[in-house]
Amino acid sequence: MNRKADVVIIGGGITGCCLAYLLSKKGLDVTVVEKRYLASGATGACGAGIRQQWSTRENALLAIQSVKIFERLSSELGQDIEFRQGGYLIAIHTDNEMEQAERNVAMQRSLGLKVDILEPERLTDVVPILDVKGMKAIGATFCPTDGHANPFKTTFAYADAARKLGATILTHTSVVNLKTTQKAVSGVVTNQGTIRTPVVVNAAGVDAKAIAEMVHIHLPITPFRKEIMATERLEPLFDAMVISFTDGIYFSQQKEGQIVGGIPIPEEHSGFLSTPTFEFLSHMSRTLTRYAPVLRHVNMLRHWTGFYDVTPDARPLLGPVKGPQGFIQCSGFSGHGFMISPMVCQLLAGFIADNKTSEVLETLNLSRFKGKTTDRELSVVG
Ligand SMILES: Cc1cc2nc3c(=O)[nH]c(=O)nc-3n(C[C@H](O)[C@H](O)[C@H](O)COP(=O)(O)OP(=O)(O)OC[C@H]3O[C@@H](n4cnc5c(N)ncnc54)[C@H](O)[C@@H]3O)c2cc1C
Structure with a gap:
């Protein structure tokens, strides 16, 4: 060459x-x-979730402007990238998280984003399978234009x-x-x-x-292994991505019906180790079924790892x-x-x-x- x-x-x-x-x-x-x-x-x-709800102005701006591009991308590129907007529901568990959520929402709204803080009883309007008591949520933020695309x-x-x-x-x-x-x-x-x-x-x-x-x-840049799993395909149950900064969990239902999500294992440390762990399967299934007990009889079919490239x-x-x-x-x-x-x-x-x-x-x-x-x-x- x-x-x-x-x-x-x-x-x-x-x-x-x-x-x-x-x-x-x-x-x-x-x-x-x-x-x-x-x-x-x-x-x-990756999970390929697309969220505009960030705490720093730069990330929020980048994500808001990216969503505008994602909205027209399939037609611009001439191929269906499977972009859909089911929203992101971010669980709030503590008073500190609530204060931070209020600051975040004020900043995000100042950039033109439509985002709300929901009372606990409204969480199941968005994701009907949630057990709000089990997930120990005192509320959530919700942005309906957040979404997902096929990576x-x-x-x-x-x-x-x-x-x-x-x-x-x-x-x-x-x-x-x-x-x-x-x-x-x-x-x-x-x-x-x-x-x-x-x-x-x-x-x-x-x-x-x-x-x-x-x-x-x-x-x-520090490498961190991240584990992620997919269940068998289910009937359509919900549209939004659910996440929690306290528990570290995120999950959503894909177009084909499988639930895809991840969570860090408690003893995770940095490095280039990429082996999937049994601890993840156990921690993920316990937390996921605490959030959505109806999923307890659902089979996980696949489990894989990838790296985050984390800056300070x-x-x-x-x-x-x-x-x-x-x-x-x-x-x-x-x-x-x-x-x-x-x-x-x-x-x-x-x-x-x-x-x-x-x-x-x-x-x-x-x-x-x-x-x-x-x-x-x-x-x-x-
Ligand atoms: C489990 C998991 C879940 C995630 N979920 C989300 C999510 O929901 N939403 C979201 O926005 N992001 C998510 N991410 C993060 C997201 O995947 C990454 O931030 C994004 O894909 C980075 O893209 P990239 O092009 O920078 O890097 P990469 O996709 O890592 O591409 C870098 C490429 O460089 C190549 N390369 C490396 N060294 C060399 C070399 N010497 N010569 C030639 N090629 C080389 C590699 O092979 C690789 O293909 C997730 C990540 C993981 C691991």
């Missing part, structure tokens, strides 16, 4: 493929390099649209090093050869830290770094990268192609960790 490109994107997950599409649309010659197959990283393992179909649709616009997508090709000249990136070395380029986007998910180390940049403030790392020019970060999504990918990639495409920056890109730059305290995202599960 002896190639060149305007931009090389490392990683064929949702962000790599979305960005490839947007940059190709702007007329740039883009190559995506993916070491396995498309969506083989966190994207293919594989969304990634493949972006990749197909990018290819049609001229992008090259190399799968089963690993990036093994980066080339720099003086103060800028100049190429990407793969196990199949070198690609010359002035712009490299690091969209390698949990491996983004290892990629950055190739040019001596330290990204504060649970917010993404985006944009350029103080280091080689042309080395752009798109990682650190800390468990919520699918839902904000459309807007994150729109901002990055504007920066790369048109040199346009924004308040959100500047706030979420790596430089925020240099000696300053940053706003931590509090609305995270697990």
Whole structure:
């Protein structure tokens, strides 16, 4: 291989493929390099929930603007990404959580989001199978325009649209090093050869830290194994995603009828261990049936793991770094990268192609960790 490109994107997950599409649309010659197959990283393992209810303004803005893009994405890309809006019901268990929920809702409403705080007796209006006493909820927030999409179909649709616009997508090709000249990136070395380029986007998910180390940049990303399961298919029971920050559980019913959800095991610690555990099955089934006792005779059929790429403030790392020019970060999504990918990639495409920056890109730059305290995202599960 002896190639060149305007931009090389490392990683064929949702962000790599979305960005490839947007940059190709702007007329740039883009190559995506993916070491396995498309969506083989966190994207293919994820719950693919789409929620706009965040505690930090930047995440809320990114998610609200992304939902507007998701709403028209199937028609824009010419493929059904199975986007649907059943809402997110976030359980509130304590007075402290209620105070935080009131702050969150005020901020979210100031950005134009329709979101409410529900009294406990109204939770079953949204999700009839809940046992409000069993889940120990004193209320919930609910946003009806939150939702879900198919992560594989969304990634493949972006990749197909990018290819049609001229992008090259190399799968089963690993990036093994980066080339720099003086103060800028100049190429990407793969196990199949070198690609010359002035712009490299690091969209390698949990491996983004290892990629950055190739040019001596330290990204504060910690890998966390996350387990997730799917039950057998059931008749339609509810539309919303249910989550709890106290219990760490999230679950929803998919279009085909299965319940998909996850929860962290109590003794979870960081690292690259990816083995599924029996503790998860036990903890998940106990908590899920406490929330929805009617599910106690339902069979779990599948159980798998994926990694969160967690940053110290649970917010993404985006944009350029103080280091080689042309080395752009798109990682650190800390468990919520699918839902904000459309807007994150729109901002990055504007920066790369048109040199346009924004308040959100500047706030979420790596430089925020240099000696300053940053706003931590509090609305995270697990
Ligand atoms: C169990 C679980 C549930 C989740 N649920 C949700 C959810 O409900 N909603 C939500 O928004 N998010 C969720 N997430 C998070 C979401 O999946 C991620 O934030 C998002 O998919 C990140 O996409 P990405 O493109 O940045 O990374 P990835 O999808 O991880 O893609 C990175 C790609 O880079 C490739 N790569 C790595 N190193 C190299 C190399 N050296 N050379 C070439 N290629 C390389 C990998 O193979 C991988 O395919 C969940 C994650 C998990 C694990």
